[in-house]
Amino acid sequence: MRLVIRIRHAAHLTTGLALAILFVFPLVWTAWSSVTGPRATGGSGGVGGENYQRLFDYGAGLGTYLVNSAAVAVMTVAGTLFVSVLAGYALARFRFPGRTVLFLATLAIMMVPYPTILIPLYVLLGSLGLQNSLPGLAIVLVMFQLPFALFMMRNSFEAVPRELDEAALVDGCGPLRVLWSVLLPAVVPGMVTVGLFAFLASWNEFIAPLIFLSDGDKFTLPTALAAMRSGNFGAIDYGALQAGIVVSAIPCMILFMLLQRHYVRGFSSGALKG
Known part of the structure; x- marks a missing residue:
């Protein structure tokens, strides 16, 4: 045995x-x-940082693209958490006509290939004056994240015993105070999971920035890397591209390692029940 x-x-x-x-x-x-190869070392062999130097100097500069990606990611995470927490709380704790229909309609967005609705969204953002802007791009990415985020947060709230709500209401708390003081600390793992998914999706998104952004100084890092060319014939600079992939992966790895404990709890503590 x-x-x-x-x-x-x-x-x-x-x-x-x-x-x-x-x-x-x-x-x-x-x-x-x-960090290896002729272009990374200037032909001297060994290990060198020439690929990273070309990456930092490309286009508007690596710093600009990192700031753009970070701004879009922060706005996407904040918008996704704000909407999904309030909506998940309402769907899990309140009874109102059309509650189930609204929830299923939101989940139905997951069955629509999002590239098919990029053109209508482009026209809509144009009518709102948000084309070629980072906030407009963040709004689109929030919409793409909402079905999964709403599903997670609704089930996270439903996993919390209703006795906590009732005790807080008896003590004189209103619905928003119950949400802020009682329920939010209990659904932190679900919020971390939603926020992490939203960050990774927005940080690595390529198609939406390619469609909605036209100015080079507003490109996010994935779009800038895809446009990276060198020489007279526009050949792909694979060395600088590999350096860009490393730079792009570092924030995702650090964030995941820092939030791994909460992320695992979000899945293992009943966030997906229901």
């Missing part, structure tokens, strides 16, 4: 190690390739 347990344990460790190597290898290879 002990032998069987040891074999299973060894199999689990081997499988986990193999999967870890499978997922980490492309990033390690990209990071290594970004």
Whole structure:
């Protein structure tokens, strides 16, 4: 019996190690390739940072693209959390006509391929004066994130016992005070999960910025990397592109490692029940 347990344990460790190597290898290879090769070292061999230097000097500058991506990501996360928390609270705790229909209609957005609605959204943002603007792009990305975010937050609130609401109401709290003081601390893992998904989606989004942004100094990092060219014939600068991939991946990795505990709790503590 002990032998069987040891074999299973060894199999689990081997499988986990193999999967870890499978997922980490492309990033390690990209990071290594970004500092090696003739273009990274100026032809001297060894390790060098020429690819990163060209990346920093490309177009409006790497700093501009990072600030644009960060601004869009922050606005997307803030907008997604604000709308999904209020809507999830209302759908989980209040009874009103059309509640189920509204929830299902929001989830139905997930079944629509979002590239098919980019042109109508482009026209709509034009009528609102938000074309070629970072806030307009953030509004579009918030809309794309709402179905999943609303699903998560509704189920997160439903996992909290209603006795907490009733006790707070008896003590004289209003609905908003109940939400702020009682329920929000209990659904932090769900909020972290929603915020992390919104950040990763907005930070790595390529198609929407390509459609809604036309000025080069407003490009986000993925759009700028896709437009990276060098030489007279517009050849792709693969060395600088690999350096850009490394720079783009670092914030995602740091954020995920910092929030991993809350992220896992968001899935394991009943946030997806229902």
